[in-house]
Amino acid sequence: MTFIVLLLSACSExxxxxxxxxxxxxxxxxxxxxxxxxxGLSTYNQELEFANYGLPPLSNTEFNALKxxxxxxxxxxxxxxxxxxxPSAILKEKIDSGVFISTLFQxxxxxxxxxxQLESEIIDEEKYYRxxxxxxxxxxxxxxxxxxxxxxxxxNNWSAYILTQSIMFSPAYELDxxxxxxxxxxxxxxxxxxxxxxxxRFITYIHMSSEDNWRRFRSPEDNGREMLEIYTYDxxxxxxxxxxxxxxxxxxxxxxxxxxxxLNENTQPLSLFGTTIYNGDDFxxxxxxxxxxxxxVVRRLVEFFFPESSAExxxxxxxxxxxxxxxxxxGILKQIIFSKEYLLHTTKVKSAEExxxxxxxxxxxxxxxxxxxxxxxxxxKMHQASMKYKLGKLDPVPLDTLSFAxxxxxxxxxxxxxxxxxxxxxxxxxxxxxxxSDSFISMNHYEVEPFNGxxxxxxxINYLFNLIAIRDVTQDELAMFDTLMxxxxxxxxxxxxxxxxxxxxxxxxxxxxxxxxxxxxTYVVLDYLSRLEDTYIYKKVN
Amino acid sequence: MKRRNFIKLSLIATTSLLVPNTLKAETDxxxxxxxxxxxxxxxxxxxxxxxxxxxxxxxxxxxxxxEIKEKSQSSYDIYFRGITPTQNGFWQEAGGTHLEEMIAxxxxxxxxxxxxxxxxxxNNKAHGLCTAQNQRGSFSxxxxxxxxxxxxxxxxQNLVNENSVMPFxxxxxxxxxxxxxxxxxxxxxxxxxxxxxxxxxxxRYVRYWFEYTADERKITNYNRNxxxxxxxxxxxxxxxxxxxxxxxxxxxxxxxxxEPLSNFITEIATQTIPDLGADAYPTxxxxxxxxxxxxxxxxxxxxxxxxxMNTGGLGGWDDHNEARNYVTRCEDLYKTLKSSMAHLKALxxxxxxxxxxxxxxxxxxxxxxxxxxxHGNLQNFLVLGGKKYFNHQGVVGRTKxxxxxAINRLYxxxxxxxxxxxxxxxxxxxxxxxxITNPEILTDGNSAVSI
Numbered sequence: 003m004t005f006i007v008l009l010l011s012a013c014s015e016x017x018x019x020x021x022x023x024x025x026x027x028x029x030x031x032x033x034x035x036x037x038x039x040x041x042g043l044s045t046y047n048q049e050l051e052f053a054n055y056g057l058p059p060l061s062n063t064e065f066n067a068l069k070x071x072x073x074x075x076x077x078x079x080x081x082x083x084x085x086x087x088x089p090s091a092i093l094k095e096k097i098d099s100g101v102f103i104s105t106l107f108q109x110x111x112x113x114x115x116x117x118x119q120l121e122s123e124i125i126d127e128e129k130y131y132r133x134x135x136x137x138x139x140x141x142x143x144x145x146x147x148x149x150x151x152x153x154x155x156x157x158n159n160w161s162a163y164i165l166t167q168s169i170m171f172s173p174a175y176e177l178d179x180x181x182x183x184x185x186x187x188x189x190x191x192x193x194x195x196x197x198x199x200x201x202x203r204f205i206t207y208i209h210m211s212s213e214d215n216w217r218r219f220r221s222p223e224d225n226g227r228e229m230l231e232i233y234t235y236d237x238x239x240x241x242x243x244x245x246x247x248x249x250x251x252x253x254x255x256x257x258x259x260x261x262x263x264x265l266n267e268n269t270q271p272l273s274l275f276g277t278t279i280y281n282g283d284d285f286x287x288x289x290x291x292x293x294x295x296x297x298x299v300v301r302r303l304v305e306f307f308f309p310e311s312s313a314e315x316x317x318x319x320x321x322x323x324x325x326x327x328x329x330x331x332x333g334i335l336k337q338i339i340f341s342k343e344y345l346l347h348t349t350k351v352k353s354a355e356e357x358x359x360x361x362x363x364x365x366x367x368x369x370x371x372x373x374x375x376x377x378x379x380x381x382x383k384m385h386q387a388s389m390k391y392k393l394g395k396l397d398p399v400p401l402d403t404l405s406f407a408x409x410x411x412x413x414x415x416x417x418x419x420x421x422x423x424x425x426x427x428x429x430x431x432x433x434x435x436x437x438x439s440d441s442f443i444s445m446n447h448y449e450v451e452p453f454n455g456x457x458x459x460x461x462x463i464n465y466l467f468n469l470i471a472i473r474d475v476t477q478d479e480l481a482m483f484d485t486l487m488x489x490x491x492x493x494x495x496x497x498x499x500x501x502x503x504x505x506x507x508x509x510x511x512x513x514x515x516x517x518x519x520x521x522x523x524t525y526v527v528l529d530y531l532s533r534l535e536d537t538y539i540y541k542k543v544n
Numbered sequence: 545m546k547r548r549n550f551i552k553l554s555l556i557a558t559t560s561l562l563v564p565n566t567l568k569a570e571t572d573x574x575x576x577x578x579x580x581x582x583x584x585x586x587x588x589x590x591x592x593x594x595x596x597x598x599x600x601x602x603x604x605x606x607x608x609x610x611e612i613k614e615k616s617q618s619s620y621d622i623y624f625r626g627i628t629p630t631q632n633g634f635w636q637e638a639g640g641t642h643l644e645e646m647i648a649x650x651x652x653x654x655x656x657x658x659x660x661x662x663x664x665x666x667n668n669k670a671h672g673l674c675t676a677q678n679q680r681g682s683f684s685x686x687x688x689x690x691x692x693x694x695x696x697x698x699x700x701q702n703l704v705n706e707n708s709v710m711p712f713x714x715x716x717x718x719x720x721x722x723x724x725x726x727x728x729x730x731x732x733x734x735x736x737x738x739x740x741x742x743x744x745x746x747x748r749y750v751r752y753w754f755e756y757t758a759d760e761r762k763i764t765n766y767n768r769n770x771x772x773x774x775x776x777x778x779x780x781x782x783x784x785x786x787x788x789x790x791x792x793x794x795x796x797x798x799x800x801x802x803e804p805l806s807n808f809i810t811e812i813a814t815q816t817i818p819d820l821g822a823d824a825y826p827t828x829x830x831x832x833x834x835x836x837x838x839x840x841x842x843x844x845x846x847x848x849x850x851x852x853m854n855t856g857g858l859g860g861w862d863d864h865n866e867a868r869n870y871v872t873r874c875e876d877l878y879k880t881l882k883s884s885m886a887h888l889k890a891l892x893x894x895x896x897x898x899x900x901x902x903x904x905x906x907x908x909x910x911x912x913x914x915x916x917x918x919h920g921n922l923q924n925f926l927v928l929g930g931k932k933y934f935n936h937q938g939v940v941g942r943t944k945x946x947x948x949x950a951i952n953r954l955y956x957x958x959x960x961x962x963x964x965x966x967x968x969x970x971x972x973x974x975x976x977x978x979x980i981t982n983p984e985i986l987t988d989g990n991s992a993v994s995i
Contacts, residue, residue, distance in 0.1 A: 239670075243951070256866045256915075402737040402798075403734075403798045404714075407737075407798065526752070529755070
């Protein structure tokens, strides 16, 4: 709350809270901050209750009634969407609890992260290379990798990330007038305001009025036109001069990329949003108060999460969410990702962040000093660069051949086919540290049949399929692996030596050979999975 | 089509997202008249350069500058410190000299009156909508992109098929040129992506010894990650199996094209650019590299029919403020285009390879308080090369200043009696050079540009 008051006090003189703030002094347990408003613009808002969602959420009962494979699909979709994942055994336990949905929802409300520890961790230069000019993005990405708890702090960071990938809040560092610190300013401000329970209208008002936004849209006509179109889908050219007049005294100083609001503001009444406005502050404030704003921002997020939906479906989903009268970003985002529409009925390509961060958690992926730095660079090649584009990620996951080739190449060569050598656990600078860990394929994850090497091999393969592709291996796929991994010896079909996971002999280092051969199996299977669409897309439940 | 219907179509674009998909139909090509002789005679290959953001038309048209200066909110002379018109009314400091040279060499036609009256009347000057319309050649957002339509038509004529090598290439990633609408586009017709350096992410590395059979492992250097090694048979087996299971159209397509593209790039990357002397491409320019690579690809691969690109590296064209950069950007743009013509000539390809340059719209000509220009409705359309099928005419079209007197509402419009055309005519022009004699049935009634 302190943060918001400071922000407001930094506004022009008639922007003070003094005259308009009306605190709830009743004895109700509701925090009085929710009644603070500025010229009718509410500052803080309570999050929408799960029960009041307009887009029907998936309940525990409905989730539990699904087949086991479908529950896995849904659980993985939900977690991966949130840039998270769990090792197989932990996820199974959560799914089998019978309260997977409600527990996860509750987890996102609670604070468990040791924020000081996490924030200290991600700026450790030995672990994360953070060159000047790129550290702002790298810190944000590193945080998702390093975070251990899927909780309120994580969710607010994820929400801020989603918003900054969208056309609404992209810091747009591709522009000459926007700079790397703008990434940190926009993102951190969002996180702070979300943590403070600021409402979506207020957050947007603050953003639109900010220098960061003016570094993206830099003249009264440009800024006015784009704010109207981005947040309210108003593309009517006749409204642009009205907005530009209201913003006539706002200017981005070219030499210093600094927003300057001069004193020659407009004094003639202007009609917009069904009310009368005069100046830039009126323009931004009345826009976020309008009903078109709710429709606009919901539709932006619906298009982001349902990119393959028909226009009719997009409109219907948007309307359902709008009908719930959301006042917070969290209320819209949770409503989307917990919805039956998203979890059960939507097919969509995963973003590289979703794939990378969820895999990292599932396969106990270790980074080296340059991993996140390289990931950030790789995102650019995939045309999924974080915070870069002036209009955000209008196409969240480009699938032209070049973009996808870069995407699948990165996932294959930098994630799935990299093994972290245990001996290099503390050697962050070493290439040998980057990759998945032995723990991910330890024998407690799949059924081992001590006297049946073939079955044990098949169980390992199926385990890997379920973890990465979220489905069982098929018979034809198993037959394909068999051609490589099995051999006939004296009329008996058995596992070829190099894939014999049950081999208990020790090598010179005292390591069981079966462990090494398990890795070979894993390499082969992951190499295959890197070529499967299941690795890159969310499926719907049939 | 009547004007009233046109306007309705223009407005539809703003609301088409609300139209149920069930009401949309696949593009009907039955009325398309295709002339194979024209197609063969032209042997056309076209590079489409899109100036995202909406480039000002002033670099190519200072014919009204005196009146503009008089009515502009901010002073052109003070801000730009000199604006020199060339013989043909180009902006000398903004690449005008290069434009003059290309005109003198009969390499270029510059149309000054690509103007949308329909958008003016429907109050549409939005980036997204206008780009969606221009790259589809239609006011309907559910329509397929112009390149997608062309692929279908050429495929129906069996002029591109499974054996065609990279018939359509994007150097800009996804765009509405390739929008599929409700059209089902087979894999071999989908555009492939390349970049300015002809990087090859399509190449796969990592050859594990344990993926090879015992017999394969007997061959020296079998799993080295260079030409001396080779992929195991099991690699192909995995590819085939995965593709049997892959159903997502775009991902399946991307995987299917990976290996051929890798081979294609490896081969093309060895080609060099001839010595262009004084017309050499600007150095350290991503845009110049992209255009040079595009020409290299096209010249060496007649199967490539259309290639689309943006001006990445030069910066965007949405010059709302501090438009001084526009001047240097145009200088770089037109110098590079001049180099590309020299490149085409050195390869003997100026007859069949052409370049079209356009944007979503042009700009308002009032230099605003931020020293920039708001969106406008009139733009230049540049056509270069393609001399076998384009009869270059130098500068075409005359403009006049249109001012309502309201602040920041100062525009150029086609002069009375001047030739002009809607932006959708650019799509019609593309269709026409590939042998479609009635392209207007695909472009909401707009005919090809007269050239």
